[in-house]
Amino acid sequence: MNNLDIQAIRADFPILKREVNGKPLVYLDNGATTQKPQAVIDAIMAYYTDMNSNVHRGVHYLSQISTDAFEVTRRKVQEFIHAEHDYEVIITKGTTDSINLVATCYGQEFVHEGDEIIISAMEHHSNIVPWQMLCETKKAVLKVIPMNEAGELDMDAYAAMLNDKTKLVSVNYVSNALGTINPIREIIRLAHAKNVPVLLDAAQAVQHLKIDVQELDVDFLVFSGHKMYGPTGVGVLYGKEKWLNAMPPYQGGGDMIKDVSFEKTTYNELPFKFEAGTPNIEAGITLNAAIDYINSLGLDNIKAYEDDLLAYATERLQEVEGIRFIGTAKEKSSVISFVVDGTHPYDIGVILDKLGIAVRTGHHCAQPVMEQYGIPGTVRASLAVYNTKEEIDALVAGVKRAVAMLV
Template identity: 60%
Template sequence: MTQIDSISLDLDLQAIRSQFPILSRTVNDKPLVYLDNAATSQKPQCVIDALSDYYGRYNANIHRGIHTLAEEATLAYEATRFAVQEFIGAASAEEIIFSRGTTEGINLVAYTWGRQHIGAGDEILISGMEHHSNIVPWQILCQEKNAVLKVIPVTDEGELSMEVYKNLLSDKTKLVSIVQVSNALGTVNPVKEMIDAAHAVGAKVLVDGAQSAVHLDIDVQALDCDFFAFSGHKVYAPTGIGVLYGKRELLESMPVFHGGGEMIKEVSFEQTTYNDLPYKYEAGTPNIADTIALKTALDYIQNIGKATIRKHENGLLAYATAQLESIPGLSIIGKAKEKVSLVSFIVKGIHPQDIGILLDNLGIAVRTGHHCTQPLMKRFGIPGTVRASFALYNTKEEIDILIAGMYKSIKMLS
């Protein structure tokens, strides 16, 4: 029995795949092989049903209505906040702020805490493997405040240079904003060690959990991070909903982000007083349906168990890595000792986009390009990669189809 066979016994893959209706469709007259999960995961029927149920049975605005539909919607919406609190180990539900996604969560911190605490000459540290959403907001802030953005380098293996990181830390460092798992390489960064080192010099830490929340066990209290952001659409939930966690004392001291309804207590033409947490940062009518469906998605993950999912995904990664490494001319980009279930690669003499197009003709969905990590691609001297990323519903047989597709594509493009 192979490693992947023994791992798959922990999951009833046929039953799981039947819960994701999109997996039964065809693409270009071929069965869909969906290997773009790092970009967005597919949705189980229970999540789709949660959206339909809200709109079909109790569609209403929340919090201020006294009629039955409004009360039902409010209860379902706030139940998600408690589910997120448990999912990431927050101390209280009031520390859970709903956003449109990781990008908005990071921008919220930059525009509030950042503008309150960053001044001329202060330093913000990010890494060389950050997504653009964890680069650009800090560039804007540093330009505005005449602060300095410093970058932790990436090794040839796709890991962060911890020695350089610790040397970069100083009393000038006010914030470290770091990705927990690289979306382009799959690298799992030692964020707990990084957080402790940053706190030792008095800096705050934001963790980008967009890729980690679905794969790793998250406990923000154990990590002791000051902020943590993730997106619903990568944890089998709908698009347009995300979470920003912040320590209560920080959120309470920060200025408001958006102005409007819900984030206020009293409004007059002379003065406005702001609402308590978490509503202080949730102006306007929220994304009610997708927030409710987020709880369904988190419950789905919890019911299967992250450990079970991770064991299966790690087996897929090991199998795919071994098969890809056997292909002549193919090089894997990112060989960190600790990775999640994605693999990025290039083929000598062939542009990644050309491979992606031919794979799509075979019904295989992968991601090609720079993956919103252009500085990282520049560091490796490449225009981009082909990225295959795996989820709980993927199978060994799908990897075999990918490998066969790679051989066919290379033959056609060589």
């Protein structure tokens, strides 16, 4: 069914060997952050042991090798998402930072009073709040694509929203709260028919699905390292060259300048124009190791395995009396959100934790989603390539035990 040796993969992740509350760790909170393979941990150690130095600044040896390693990651990201140019890859702090960069810089240049920005009803707060802030500042209008009970976007409503006032569409590729895989090709096609650029939040997609930004013809794409087996504090903004060149810088400081005088500053070329100050060098360099790890397994293999695991988990959890799945789209990635009649998600999460099972409970930074379903939050089990059917069995047994205690 798949070409992956899951036990060998699990052996690559040291933390999976530990116990929590005297039980073997069952880690099912991968939508929040993934665990790190030994290759990434070793790369972090190697950076501080062998090359720690600032980048893009020095002529000395350590600075040169650190700079070279940092730029290797940029080219590795370019290949990973099939960007046309490496300078279209901006290294940021993460998805949130990347979205804020576009909201600030694109918004400053292209959004004016009365203009409209379109997002969807299933966005993470980091793809809601920056646009609200922009619209408030610019006296623009934020429009929201509605979704149905299954957690699928109303594409007819979306098509009707697009007009001459629309300046940007910003939607997630995969919902962190529902697991829905959105019809992004159609979203982009309809927007481009009106000459509207599209930003894709791929934080929950790059570790599960192959992405080709040229084939998608997407204008901006953002994601985080820590959700794809890499370090925290690093992320990516991909932008088409024409948009990045047309946008003003995000922040002022070192690296983003060519010449500075008290009379005038000339900004640097791409990508450095958007990379002010000393970056998270260690994370930037070691993101390379995370991409290598994913490539070594193959995203097609990862997707096939995770799809099978998702189907198994969905089937097994139906055994829980009173369960209600939140997000039942036809196209889903490896997220299962649910509530159980007569219980609060937090209480189930606490009991699962006592059993060594890590899930996420709450609104998952997607409060409007929870409001639509009329619930305070969900229990979310989010899967990764190192999870197993035995761990799903433990989850199901744990939920049954929690429900028996709570109802």
